[in-house]
Amino acid sequence: MVRDVRWDDVGFVISSRYRVDVLERLDEGPATPTQIASDAKQPVAHVSRALQELRERSIVELLVPEDRTKGRVYGIADDAENLWKVIEGQQMA
Template sequence: MNNDEIFDLVGYIMASEYRTKILKSIGENIKIPSAIAEEIGLRTNHVSNVLKDLKDKNLVVCLNENARKGRLYKNTDLAFEVLKYL
């Protein structure tokens, strides 16, 4: 991915306080939406919606996609590139 694409994603993340907080909350860990929600003070369903958007942008990955509850999320290498600028 080139710098222009990275900076487009940085702008996308910075445009939303929620996206920024969620990426930072996950960090180098693996987390479930309810833990992220509790940590940053959002409702779990809102966190889940943002995670879906971040997944669509290849910034997070769900490790157990078939689980109905307790889905595990982690940041991708691309997310770590973006986080350098936040």
């Protein structure tokens, strides 16, 4: 599991408390930015920015059509599932 992880992405995630909080919440299951912000007790603007950054690196993915403006649901990308497990398992967060 540790061998398959992209270490550059690990460093990217753990360098931001907001990105860590977003992935920690999405590890529980898909959610909207508002749900993530509420559960993580973080401002929704910071959560939205973190989601955008994580999406640009293909760590999270939008699970609804791109043109949807409300109720945008995000989840951890299939090929990034090990990423959070490594961060959590190595106590990097």
